[in-house]
Amino acid sequence: MFIVLEGIDGTGKSTQCQLLADWFREQGREVVTSREPTDGPWGSKLRQSAATGRLSPEDELDYFLKDRSQHVEELIKPSLEAGKVVILDRYYFSTMAYQGSRGFDPTEIRQKNEAFAPIPDHLFILDLDVDTAHSRIGGRGDSANEFEKRDSLQKCRDIFLSLTGEPFVHLIDSHGTLEDVQKAIRAVLA
Numbered sequence: 001m002f003i004v005l006e007g008i009d010g011t012g013k014s015t016q017c018q019l020l021a022d023w024f025r026e027q028g029r030e031v032v033t034s035r036e037p038t039d040g041p042w043g044s045k046l047r048q049s050a051a052t053g054r055l056s057p058e059d060e061l062d063y064f065l066k067d068r069s070q071h072v073e074e075l076i077k078p079s080l081e082a083g084k085v086v087i088l089d090r091y092y093f094s095t096m097a098y099q100g101s102r103g104f105d106p107t108e109i110r111q112k113n114e115a116f117a118p119i120p121d122h123l124f125i126l127d128l129d130v131d132t133a134h135s136r137i138g139g140r141g142d143s144a145n146e147f148e149k150r151d152s153l154q155k156c157r158d159i160f161l162s163l164t165g166e167p168f169v170h171l172i173d174s175h176g177t178l179e180d181v182q183k184a185i186r187a188v189l190a
């Protein structure tokens, strides 16, 4: 089973991914968790740019595609073929949102990615208003980085919300407690 959690920064994706992995492991399932950008060469360059200044929109998109191609071939596809549960903290829907907010066409980004990247069985969009997301980022001890500017995050949120309506997409209100959000995710999967 292939599960992806998406949403703007601070919505609780990393936290919920770990709780969900624990749930599957309690059921005896073998679970692989991962994130994008990865810690590979392209992902590391992208993470560095969050602090030092964003790359050009063209280079940023190119690096995310290169990072994901390596991620699909080296981890995602082999894990799925081995029958493991794969849970991702971000995937190509973030590319649609974040690089879409920089002027690229989200539909074209989706087509480019789905040419090589498997479509997940379940996509959970964790939704939160930008102000609350920012306060959670601050509560985590971070300050907003180059990807987390307020106006950009609002555009990203709108693109994520445009994905709802497809059968594999589930909108999860992330304003509740950690437990409420995880309960809502598990209810879909149960």
Ligand SMILES: Nc1ncnc2c1ncn2[C@@H]1O[C@H](COP(=O)(O)OP(=O)(O)OP(=O)(O)O)[C@@H](O)[C@H]1O
Binding pocket: 007, 008, 009, 010, 011, 012, 013, 014, 015, 016, 136, 137, 139, 140, 174, 175, 176, 177, 178, 179, 181
């Ligand atoms: N439902 C919640 N209620 C209150 N605080 C939360 C909730 N979920 C997560 N948090 C807290 O908000 C902060 C951000 O959570 P987390 O890092 O999981 O978000 P994220 O979506 O992965 O963020 P990013 O995309 O920036 O990595 C953390 O300090 C976390 O403990």
Ligand SMILES: Cc1cn([C@H]2C[C@H](O)[C@@H](COP(=O)(O)O)O2)c(=O)[nH]c1=O
Binding pocket: 009, 036, 037, 050, 064, 090, 091, 092, 093, 094, 095, 096, 098, 099, 147, 148
């Ligand atoms: C996969 C992906 C991610 N991003 C951005 C979104 C985040 O602000 C940063 C780092 O992610 P994290 O969740 O804070 O670890 O990368 C992006 O712009 N495009 C993408 O495809």
